[in-house]
Amino acid sequence: MESILEQIERGKLWNIPGGVHPASNKASSTQHPIKRLPLPESLTIPIKQHIGDNGKLLVNVGDYVLKGQPLTEAAGHWSVPVHAPTSGTISEIAMKPSTHPSALPEPSVVLTPDGEDTWCELAPWPDFYAKSNQEIVDRIQNAGISGMGGAGFPAYIKAQPKNEIEFLIINGVECEPYISADDMLMREHANELIKGIEVLRKLYQPTKILIGIEDDKPEAIEALTKACENDHYTQVCAVPTKYPSGGEKQLIQILTSKHVPQGGIPSDIGMVVHNVGTIYAIYQAIYHGKPLIERVVTVTGDTIASPCNVWSLLGTPIKFLLEQTGFQPQQWQRVIMGGPMMGFTLPSVRLPIIKTSNCVLAPSSQEMPMPGEEKACIRCSACADACPASLLPQQLQWFAKSKEYNKLEEHNLFDCIECGACAYVCPSEIPLVQYYRVAKAEIRQEREDKVKAERAKERFEARNERLKREQEERQNRHKRAAKRTTDEAKSKVAEASKRVASNDKSAAVAAALARAKAKRTENGEPDNSEMAKLRAERKAQARAYKEEKPASVTTDNKKDAVAAAIARAKAKKAEQAEASNVSDTASDPRKAAVAAAIARAKAKKASSDLDSTTVSSEAAVSEPASTEDPRKAAVAAAIARAKAKKAAKKADSQNADTQAAESETPSEDDPRKAAVAAAIVRAKAKKAAKEAESQNDGTLAAEPTAQSEDDPRKAAVAAAIARAKAKKAAKEADSQNADTQAAESETPSEEDPRKAAVAAAIARAKAKKAAKEAESQSAADVQHNEQNNSQIEDHALPKDNISQEQAVPLDAEARKKAAIAAAIAKAKAKKAKQDKGSE
């Protein structure tokens, strides 16, 4: 029996299942040697151009960098740096749309070339044999080399395999139609490639090196065969042209008959595959010390006047490449990054060339028509015949459509290499690959969620355990404490327990921090700066999010201030109205109205002038905020707000007191009146709460300005306090409400139960009405917010007064009239109900 090695040496090749034969269309771009283009005006270098973690930025905006100088350094797992493709100045570091199918923004460095193209100091290793393997691997990593065939797998990872390597396979198949970058590279740089292979040979010590090239590239085959003539280790294999022979697993199967196990990598079976582009980059890095800053890109398609291969600096805008090659866009033009089978369409031409960009394809609509309508699957099985991974694309399609993810995994969806052969042959033009990609993304997400859920569960359980333990401890302490009799001892224990508790807490916090840190280290980000950066990012996110909220309508400083002032004025007004209300039970309702009017006038004035507000609000503002610094004013405003809140609260409690007093003296005051008053108070409290809320919003809006202007911390603290108070006030108002109700139900018990019921009914009806009014008012407030809220108050307040007026006569007369009032109240309640119904 012949061994596999012997068979390979005899020139035997194996077949892969499936495959398709699309027209290759490579000739147009192989007419000329690889071109050099002038420097573009600017280069955008995404700091992540590979699979794995971002590197750490080394440069700042405004820095001058030399060609080949690293812009980032490797940090974390699977991380490779990026380098300056030419000398120039860093003009921007920002999130820029990435050359990824999603085009989602990624952190990128924008470099403005100075035109000098000055290299940084290089350290060539003409004799790399003197270097250790680790040194070579480090250099491969530091040169920023990641797989240039498509996926962008960091090459240094592949360069240190766990297993012994039997076959080193060089992938020069380039089976995608249109692309000829590797072909041209092999034709022009065969000797350099062989030297690059030497480096890998030193690393892997393989028994055999196989260079796979499709047989439709005779020039490349010839060039490489010539270059490795005297080399018994290396063998050039002409692979029959068939798509997708260039897939890693497929090529291994073709050249060695071996199958990469499911979910495994080639090194599991003693193989390693490198793309020729990667080999050339390794050659440059080792022999010349040059990092990966440029690559060959095929620019082709029918809308390109002169299709060709170019040496393109990484970061070159695609637009520049297209312009240089005479691009004439059509209606519904598509620009594809990569080949027609696996490439992705770009949403913009202002995206940069990255390490994995092998082709820019701009087809005309004749050569690549827009996909037709998706028709029903006729189960022709053409897809199954074409699938190089021996999957059942049609079954997968059904499962993907019905989201049966378990079935998809059972049918080995993850063996799919997304080569597109199935969709290429599908007579019903079903975008099969798209279905698989979506399903894969969903499954990955689901897996991730599951892991996360598991972790959440663990943490939850651990927390529960801890809480239980703590509680037990506390109980034990209590028991022990009970035994001791002296106060001294007690206080000591309390102190001790406090200390223990705080220790506990800080221990817990420390533990949490440690956990967090451990996690970070796991992720390979041990330093806090990363954390800080993340935080900053999130902060920015939240800000953006906040800005999206409709609450902050105004952006202008002044406007903010005005809004805040209005909010404050309103709060004050509410206060005053309440104050007048408190005192009005005996006094003339008219007086109250006058007082309200005055308050309104004041509020109006206040809203027109920030400074006058602070001055005029004697109770609220203790420090006279003169017309000094606007920053100071902002801070003062925050404090004032807090005070206003406090005052409002006081007013509330006063209200409550009055209420209590009223309910305590039922013989003098009619209980009904008390109920009415309670209702009014409730409505007002509600209003106040709402106003407090709106003020809150105002505060929120005002905040950013305060922050940016002065000592932002102080302002923020003040704002926070103000908000806290506002919240508390709102809550208290609520609870007070509840109290009042309770009081109400208690009061009548002294009186005739019947009457009490009537009174309750009235109170309820009134409360309802008042609430409704308050609501409509607040709604109107929101709408008209700035200009005419005082007018609305005008409408709203008299109504309150009317209800008071009705209440007062009742007070003057005795029980007789109460019955009539009750009737009126009932009618009103009815009406209110009807109103509500009609609403």
Add this chain to the structure above:
Amino acid sequence: MQLSLTSSPHNHSHKSLSTIMLKVCLAASLGIVCQAYFFGFGVLIQLLLAITTAVVAEALVLKLRKRDIKTALSDYSAVLTALLLAISIPPLAPWWVIVIGTAFAIIFVKQLYGGLGFNLFNPAMAGYVLLLISFPVQMTTWSPPMELAFNQHSLLDEISVIFTGITQSGFTTEQLRLGVDGVSMATPLDSLKTGLSKGLTTSESLQNPIFGEFAGIGWQWVNVAYLLGGIYLLKSRIINWHIPVGFLASLAICASIGVVFHPGVSTGPILHLFSGATMLAAFFVSAQVPFCIYLAAQPC
């Protein structure tokens, strides 16, 4: 100018549904020509009737289902169904046979299951089964090849017999079946069977004038034509070789076993392969695109 986004792959084999269907029709055309040559124009009339019925029925159902009629019809799948059914039934069967069969195939077997791609059965063959069960007499009334027929008939005769049951000269279908010897002619395989029941050996039965060079007169060439059509389909990668080869091989093997063990009462594989609808079944029915693959693709 706005850029467009599409998902990969961006190119296509340009083998669409309609081209596949048309190629299948094309492959069958040689066989149809042969059939018309040897057995009269009846098959063409049936074809016309079937296609008309199919298109009308399909359009009707699509309208009821509120689907786009034009796109659905332009995939030619209804035409193919009609074609398969038309060439499987006796050429001189009454007009309502093919109309009922085709309408059933399109309306019930195809559209009621959800249209193209959702049908559980091959509509043409389900229609055939319905007809065979419902009208056994009409469905087995095969006329002899023209050269053996006692009563020669023209195109007009055939039209007349299909629509009215009698030719212009007053012959019934049964009378048209009379051979030159004045005996009602059966199909070659039928006559073999009758011969066996009469106690004749196969070699004696094969003396019957209905047998030609290697199989039944007429039938043998029709089968050769369908074989050529099948090879065309294989060549153009519309069908896979597995099913037809498996089908034909098992038939041949079974026939050979019969010949080896009971040479007197069995015939060789060649006669079986080129009799009846063997080739039609092998390439156009069993291996046909929308109908067989679902099972084939089921994982074991």
Add this chain to the structure above:
Amino acid sequence: MTLFYALLALGGLALLFGAVLGFAAIRYKIEGNPIVDQIDEILPQTQCGQCGYPGCRPYAEAIANGDDVNKCPPGGETTVQKLADLMGVEAKPLAGGEEKEPIKTVAYIREDECIGCTKCIQACPVDAIVGATRQMHTVLIDECTGCDLCVEPCPVDCIDMVPVKTTSKNWKWDLETIPVTNIE
């Protein structure tokens, strides 16, 4: 006599089978209630309590005891479907008419507004907030389940629920949402 034999035989058989069943019941007894584990597995483990139970596990137990399967808003329609499949009941729409697929969120603390009160830390069911008294707190995004429980206790309302951002890692190949630009 025959009757006696018949009775004996049948009785003997009954005893034998009973013994086998009894033995099997003891020998192969399954500890705990695996159905609860299965249900718990399906639940999203946000521990948010929106189902009315203090955590996912208690809800899982409740489902095992016959509670409705449609009380988990963070899990969305998918979870309801899976639970219904597992329990062999009909999938009902989510209680409370929540939208079908909930948007995933994580808590975010506006740190310069945080007063360091530790209330959110106490509220977090999965210890995903770190910080100490009078120190600013922050959320461990990777651990946050987006349960909302920390939002309410915050006295200064400095916690927002921010939708999880789409990155190239969790992008779902939705070509429709990519903003397309002009060539020029």
